Amino acid sequence: MDVTTEKDGTRGASPGRAGEARRLVWFAGCVALTAMIGAYWWRIPAADRFRAAVSPLDRVAGMNTETRVGWQFLWQARDVLPAGATYTIVGSEPHAETSLYFMSLAVLTELRGMPSHYGELPVEQGGAARYVLVSRCSLEPPGATLVQRLDDGCVWDRGAR
Amino acid sequence: MAEGTLFFLAPLALSLFGLPAAWASPVDRFSPAGRFSAAFVTGVVAFTVWLTILSTAGIRWSAVSVVLPLGGGSLALAVVLARRVPPRSPGGGEPRTLAWILGVASFAIGSGHLALAALTSRATSMDYLYFWGVKALRFARIGGIDASLLAEPFASHMHSNYPPLVPLVYGWGIEVAGALSWQFGLATCAIWLMAAVPLLRDLLAMRLPPDEATMASSFWFLAFALAVPAAYSAGNAEPPLVLFSSVAIAALLSAAPGREGGSARWLALIALAGVLLTKNEGVIVYALIAAGALAGDVLGGLRGAQLSRRAASITIFPLAALGSWLLFEVLHGVPMHDVTREQAGELSLSHAGSVAVEFFRNLDAGSGWIAWALAVAVIAVSWRRWRLLLPAIVPALGILLFLFVYYLHYRGESLGVWVSWTMPRVSLSALGAAIVGAAFASAPEPSSGT
Numbered sequence A: 001m002d003v004t005t006e007k008d009g010t011r012g013a014s015p016g017r018a019g020e021a022r023r024l025v026w027f028a029g030c031v032a033l034t035a036m037i038g039a040y041w042w043r044i045p046a047a048d049r050f051r052a053a054v055s056p057l058d059r060v061a062g063m064n065t066e067t068r069v070g071w072q073f074l075w076q077a078r079d080v081l082p083a084g085a086t087y088t089i090v091g092s093e094p095h096a097e098t099s100l101y102f103m104s105l106a107v108l109t110e111l112r113g114m115p116s117h118y119g120e121l122p123v124e125q126g127g128a129a130r131y132v133l134v135s136r137c138s139l140e141p142p143g144a145t146l147v148q149r150l151d152d153g154c155v156w157d158r159g160a161r
Numbered sequence B: 001m002a003e004g005t006l007f008f009l010a011p012l013a014l015s016l017f018g019l020p021a022a023w024a025s026p027v028d029r030f031s032p033a034g035r036f037s038a039a040f041v042t043g044v045v046a047f048t049v050w051l052t053i054l055s056t057a058g059i060r061w062s063a064v065s066v067v068l069p070l071g072g073g074s075l076a077l078a079v080v081l082a083r084r085v086p087p088r089s090p091g092g093g094e095p096r097t098l099a100w101i102l103g104v105a106s107f108a109i110g111s112g113h114l115a116l117a118a119l120t121s122r123a124t125s126m127d128y129l130y131f132w133g134v135k136a137l138r139f140a141r142i143g144g145i146d147a148s149l150l151a152e153p154f155a156s157h158m159h160s161n162y163p164p165l166v167p168l169v170y171g172w173g174i175e176v177a178g179a180l181s182w183q184f185g186l187a188t189c190a191i192w193l194m195a196a197v198p199l200l201r202d203l204l205a206m207r208l209p210p211d212e213a214t215m216a217s218s219f220w221f222l223a224f225a226l227a228v229p230a231a232y233s234a235g236n237a238e239p240p241l242v243l244f245s246s247v248a249i250a251a252l253l254s255a256a257p258g259r260e261g262g263s264a265r266w267l268a269l270i271a272l273a274g275v276l277l278t279k280n281e282g283v284i285v286y287a288l289i290a291a292g293a294l295a296g297d298v299l300g301g302l303r304g305a306q307l308s309r310r311a312a313s314i315t316i317f318p319l320a321a322l323g324s325w326l327l328f329e330v331l332h333g334v335p336m337h338d339v340t341r342e343q344a345g346e347l348s349l350s351h352a353g354s355v356a357v358e359f360f361r362n363l364d365a366g367s368g369w370i371a372w373a374l375a376v377a378v379i380a381v382s383w384r385r386w387r388l389l390l391p392a393i394v395p396a397l398g399i400l401l402f403l404f405v406y407y408l409h410y411r412g413e414s415l416g417v418w419v420s421w422t423m424p425r426v427s428l429s430a431l432g433a434a435i436v437g438a439a440f441a442s443a444p445e446p447s448s449g450t
Helices: A016-042 A067-079 A094-107 A124-128 B002-023 B032-056 B063-084 B098-117 B124-141 B165-177 B183-205 B209-229 B240-252 B265-278 B281-299 B304-332 B351-362 B370-381 B390-408 B415-426 B428-441
Strands: A086-090 A129-137 A145-150 A153-156
Touching: A016 A145, A016 B098, A016 B209, A016 B370, A067 A094, A067 A145, A067 A153, A086 A094, A086 A124, A094 A129, A094 B124, B002 B032, B002 B063, B002 B165, B002 B183, B002 B281, B032 B165, B032 B183, B032 B240, B032 B265, B032 B304, B098 B183, B098 B209, B124 B165, B124 B183, B165 B183, B165 B240, B165 B370, B183 B209, B183 B240, B183 B428, B209 B240, B209 B370, B209 B428, B240 B265, B240 B281, B240 B390, B240 B428, B265 B304, B265 B428, B281 B304, B281 B390, B281 B428, B351 B390, B351 B415, B370 B428, B390 B415, B390 B428, B415 B428
Parallel strands: A086 A129
Antiparallel strands: A129 A153, A145 A153
């Protein structure tokens, strides 16, 4: 590469011992980090190591199950709900419910989401939505008709609003 | 699969909009890969600013409004620059030294690790699913930045005032591939970091022997191949922020002390614009890098008009790029504030000890502290050259100090969870600054009289 022969006088000196030492330091660092990458994959059970992911949340550590399966639930619900309809999401607790609502904006792009909770705050708008997506079928919305029971939740219809 | 691969690779095509960078000095003497990287960095910034301007003016994005002017302008300017550059003498390319082979191997291992960790959902950022991808989908659908989405009452989790670079690049991928591939989108974290390597390597090679530059840039890449999955930052804005901030610092440090001829400072200004356009935290990163650069200038003896010119250039250009976004916010009613959990200044020193413990624990960066330890050790050994390294030392220390003070504001019961959730991610730019600084810290002293 030409740049290594710049005429700016910055690299005229012979590398000498100091240069060797510097190269050794970076080399040792690269070897150590490569070993860490090896250890990263070695720690994972062989059967699971390179298994394809079902969803972006499959293996995110520390995530609650409701959020983890929620992504798939939303994609299942996407095939059931009519475009343009309003929906809300009900979960077992406000934070998981809010998390599902956030993700629904990525998945249910042809529908209009109305949250029932935003963080810990209950939101009235959720009551006006026609369809209720109940994570893991944890409850039955009063006065609603079951549209479909899916693998990771149920879709309910409260009728035109 | 084909759609996903196309989405994954689509960002690289943005280099077409930054072609002039590949023919500007000193990048015109870089390796082909380094020149491509410079074009990529420049193209992403040009693309972001242009699309933001179009949205501000209410002009819908299309091939005519985006590709034609950006591509045409880029090509025309590149041709003008190329005609000014004397033809390169045919050379045999770079010798295939052991360091070169190790560099290629590190690149392959790091890229494979990043891509696999992302594709197998081991590095997913929730922000990618919560709002980066959502914004991209909406922006691509309407052919513009969707102010109505950003102004919705239930959109505060989207950080409506975040600059638009990341969703615009994803939106570009949607246009190219036809859809947002959620799984392959995660793997784009590898694209940002891979794109940085040859450019960092060539900037380092302006001051370091080629083999050393290759090894130092390989170390940078492997460090981030480990740190990004550990920070669950696949799909979010951290990988581009690391790219822009590291390139900016390397470009600032690449000029030999006292010699500005053939300086890559212009590339630093473009990369700093990228820092500002990526996310709000970029303002802090930018301010620290710029402060470090200016402090270095002052301590290096610059005064008067020369100092003013450098201060003006490092301020005006990046902030003008950010201005395109601020103008959009003002004219389209996008909230300009972000909801924060803490009130600035309401901090408590009572839990400083706990913060320090959690702080240290979360500097692990997926490498068992190796990345930080080596960078700090190399800088410490070269401590006499601290003035020359200020553009790296100030952001590295400044970001950590900012985080430490930020955590002193925490009032909840789950400090450990809060720090582990945020620090591995937010400290990535500091790690990049430290490694780049360490690489330049080991640069041989300039020889005299040439």
